[in-house]
Amino acid sequence: MSKFENQLSRFLSLVLRHDPGSIGLQLDENGWAKLTDLIACMKTHGKRVDDAMILRVVETSDKQRFRLSDDGLSIRANQGHSIAIDLKLEEMAPPQWLYHGTAVKSMPAIVREGLRKQSRQHVHLSVDRETAKKVGSRHGKPVVLEIAAQLMAQHGYRFYRAENGVWLTDHVPPDYLNQRFS
Numbered sequence: 569m570s571k572f573e574n575q576l577s578r579f580l581s582l583v584l585r586h587d588p589g590s591i592g593l594q595l596d597e598n599g600w601a602k603l604t605d606l607i608a609c610m611k612t613h614g615k616r617v618d619d620a621m622i623l624r625v626v627e628t629s630d631k632q633r634f635r636l637s638d639d640g641l642s643i644r645a646n647q648g649h650s651i652a653i654d655l656k657l658e659e660m661a662p663p664q665w666l667y668h669g670t671a672v673k674s675m676p677a678i679v680r681e682g683l684r685k686q687s688r689q690h691v692h693l694s695v696d697r698e699t700a701k702k703v704g705s706r707h708g709k710p711v712v713l714e715i716a717a718q719l720m721a722q723h724g725y726r727f728y729r730a731e732n733g734v735w736l737t738d739h740v741p742p743d744y745l746n747q748r749f750s
Contacts, residue, residue, distance in 0.1 A: 632732035669704025690736035
């Protein structure tokens with residue numbers, strides 16, 4: 569991904585996950601925005617883009633943060649929203665283990681409270697340690713937590729899988745954080 573595409577991806581994350589109003593964009597209740605509206609709002613705010621540029625970001629993003637509708641006319645973020653939307657995710661049985669990357673500095677609170685969604689709608693979990701480590705390294709020295717996801721589900725916790733493969737849940741209590749890997 570080029571520097572421009574990386575910047576565009578970050579900007580799309582901001583407006584599609586956290587603050588569509590910052591450019592005057594309206595999302596529907598499921599987080600979708602019409603592509604033409606997104607481009608028009610971005611141009612009004614000094615961002616010169618076209619649908620081909622946005623499509624390239626959607627297609628080349630290693631994290632697959634965004635999705636186009638089946639008809640190609642709308643776009644939304646796959647997960648990570650801090651605004652209230654309904655992604656229409658279906659509850660799914662998770663694998664036995666999932667992983668969460670964080671920074672060493674966050675560990676005291678996590679040991680006390682577990683993993684909380686903070687300002688987002690869900691806690692984000694990965695299917696492998698390497699992905700979790702990459703996520704954790706964005707925040708400082710990384711720690712990878714192993715989550716007993718299947719046990720959590722047996723105890724009534726709900727899990728969902730976003731379209732990009734990220735697993736989501738509302739909270740991971742400390743008792744389900746079995747091991748730490750750095």
